[in-house]
Amino acid sequence: MNPVDLVIVIVYLAAMPVIGVLVGRRQKSANDYFVGERSMPWWAVTLSVVATETISTPGLVFGSAFLFLEVAFGYIIGRVIAAFVLLPRYFRGNYVSAYEFLGRRFGRGLQGTASVTFVVTRLLAEGLRLFAGAIPIKAILSHYGIHTEYWHIVVLLTALTVIYAFVGGIKSVIWVDVIQWSLYILGAIGAVIFLSTKLPSGWTQIASSQGRFQLTDFASNLLTNPYAFLCAVVGGAFLSMASHGADQLIVGRLLSCRNLRDGQRALIGSSIVVFVQFALFLLVGAMLWVYTGGKTGTTATAVAAGKMSGDDVFSNFIVNDLPVGLAGLLIAGILASTMGALASALNALSTSTIADLYQRFTHKSVEDAKLLRHGRMWTLIWAAVFAVFASMFTNSKDPVIQQGLGIVGYTYGALLGSFFLGLLVRKARQSDAVIAFGCSVVGMAFLILFVKFDKATTEVHIQFGAATKTLVPLATYWYTFAGVLITLIVGGLLSLRRRGADPNVAKLEEAAEGVA
Numbered sequence: 001m002n003p004v005d006l007v008i009v010i011v012y013l014a015a016m017p018v019i020g021v022l023v024g025r026r027q028k029s030a031n032d033y034f035v036g037e038r039s040m041p042w043w044a045v046t047l048s049v050v051a052t053e054t055i056s057t058p059g060l061v062f063g064s065a066f067l068f069l070e071v072a073f074g075y076i077i078g079r080v081i082a083a084f085v086l087l088p089r090y091f092r093g094n095y096v097s098a099y100e101f102l103g104r105r106f107g108r109g110l111q112g113t114a115s116v117t118f119v120v121t122r123l124l125a126e127g128l129r130l131f132a133g134a135i136p137i138k139a140i141l142s143h144y145g146i147h148t149e150y151w152h153i154v155v156l157l158t159a160l161t162v163i164y165a166f167v168g169g170i171k172s173v174i175w176v177d178v179i180q181w182s183l184y185i186l187g188a189i190g191a192v193i194f195l196s197t198k199l200p201s202g203w204t205q206i207a208s209s210q211g212r213f214q215l216t217d218f219a220s221n222l223l224t225n226p227y228a229f230l231c232a233v234v235g236g237a238f239l240s241m242a243s244h245g246a247d248q249l250i251v252g253r254l255l256s257c258r259n260l261r262d263g264q265r266a267l268i269g270s271s272i273v274v275f276v277q278f279a280l281f282l283l284v285g286a287m288l289w290v291y292t293g294g295k296t297g298t299t300a301t302a303v304a305a306g307k308m309s310g311d312d313v314f315s316n317f318i319v320n321d322l323p324v325g326l327a328g329l330l331i332a333g334i335l336a337s338t339m340g341a342l343a344s345a346l347n348a349l350s351t352s353t354i355a356d357l358y359q360r361f362t363h364k365s366v367e368d369a370k371l372l373r374h375g376r377m378w379t380l381i382w383a384a385v386f387a388v389f390a391s392m393f394t395n396s397k398d399p400v401i402q403q404g405l406g407i408v409g410y411t412y413g414a415l416l417g418s419f420f421l422g423l424l425v426r427k428a429r430q431s432d433a434v435i436a437f438g439c440s441v442v443g444m445a446f447l448i449l450f451v452k453f454d455k456a457t458t459e460v461h462i463q464f465g466a467a468t469k470t471l472v473p474l475a476t477y478w479y480t481f482a483g484v485l486i487t488l489i490v491g492g493l494l495s496l497r498r499r500g501a502d503p504n505v506a507k508l509e510e511a512a513e514g515v516a
Contacts, residue, residue: 005328012183012332013156016339017163020176024168030371033169034096034351035256040174042262042269045253048177049270050277052249052344054184054337065214066286067227071477072278074236076271081237082245083264086419090251091260093511097355098251104511105422105504107430113437114418115356117411118248119349124407126345127389130154133338134390136315140331143319151391158390161339162383165346166376170256173343180336187333188280190326191317195287198321203290212286224453226475235477240271242412242480246419249348288317342386350378409448409476413483414440421488426505427495436491443486447474 027033089101099118103111134153141148164172200206207213222228226235244250244267257263292313318327354375414437421428421436452463452471461471474482 008328020164020172024172045266051177051181070232071236078237078240086245131390184333187330242416409479417484417487426501432494
């Protein structure tokens with residue numbers, strides 16, 4: 001590795017924990033640790049939310065058309081709905097966890113069920129994401145003659161991240177996220193500028209003729225093609241409502257805003273920033289497509305044949321083509337994405353463990369200083385669990401990675417559906433909601449694993465095996481929508497045996513009037 005690039009990476013790795021500790025070292029209370037005393041500026045929360053959901057590298061969009069912007073448009077719709085339907089309930093109740101609302105509406109049983117589901121989902125998804133983030137780093141280091149194991153990278157990134165997440169809580173996580181997102185975007189902009197100097201003058205025509213700039217798809221099967229317009233927009237909206245309205249990973253950031261209006265600004269603003277960010281990443285992907293020879297190039301052929309991944313394409317581009325300095329900046333950007341996601345997960349898991357499980361099921365009135373100690377203790381525990389879990393994988397071809405990163409498809413519908421059930425079905429009790437929650441998770445597992453569709457006729461088949469060329473699964477963006485539907489149908493039907501509204505509904509309404 002060039003000494004300049006190495007210095008950039010080392011300075012970054014040393015600076016992030018130091019900055020995080022400095023901005024969050026004066027933790028006064030558990031409320032400060034978990035939600036930053038609700039004092040964070042909305043624009044910083046916006047960038048932290050975007051950093052938390054940012055994909056690990058622009059290599060993931062190599063060769064993709066701009067069709068993904070359909071999904072990003074759905075994100076905007078979903079976050080606007082979440083901002084005006086779900087977020088006011090959280091601020092009105094002065095919650096530190098989204099699942100506290102479920103506890104007030106239904107009872108501790110559903111709150112615990114939702115929290116445990118969140119914990120398991122985050123462990124699988126973020127643990128495997130941590131390992132996935134180590135893949136391009138290992139490839140880049142190997143190119144420069146630095147040979148290491150995946151688990152070495154995983155442990156190093158976890159150790160550096162837990163320093164500031166442990167000391168500073170949500171404040172450190174948010175401010176470091178802002179820096180890391182800025183670094184990541186600067187690297188992407190640098191890649192665009194560099195590629196623009198290397199591509200022929202008519203490169204946009206080449207990319208357009210090969211479908212790289214296609215924005216919409218109204219012709220594909222809307223059940224099996226994730227980028228069919230209706231699937232992408234509607235599915236993206238429901239996915240975003242779940243991820244940004246019912247997942248503590250994001251809700252925890254929004255609850256650190258000064259008030260509801262700022263939280264709504266942060267949530268809606270994040271959808272706009274993410275739309276622009278995805279457009280930037282897709283532009284890098286389109287430029288790389290042309291730069292490596294387009295449809296007939298050896299790189300595109302290798303990717304199509306499964307011999308090379310998008311991560312490999314971008315890693316090779318960094319080490320073989322980028323000038324000194326810019327390569328180091330992009331490597332630091334990839335590290336930033338991985339560390340930012342890990343820090344966010346640690347804080348969210350610690351918050352949910354204390355607010356939704358420990359306090360609710362011990363029935364103890366614990367002094368604030370002890371809650372703060374417990375919060376930090378659980379941050380360390382979850383960091384160790386993540387490191388061990390991610391270190392269990394030894395190669396980038398393990399198919400469980402794809403399953404783990406898609407695990408939210410099994411649970412997001414049940415989580416979001418439970419919130420909607422509580423808001424829309426006044427008769428529904430806790431037992432109805434818990435049964436509906438379980439039916440949704442089981443139903444989605446069956447749908448994802450065994451239900452296949454004929455690509456030509458959309459005829460439904462039950463198949464106990466892998467998909468084939470003619471039989472394919474339901475498009476992934478429908479998963480959350482389907483899970484919500486199952487939850488509402490089951491919960492709604494069960495509630496029909498009730499004579500009147502759940503008493504908890506009146507209590508919530510009285511509490512809301514008191515706040516107003």
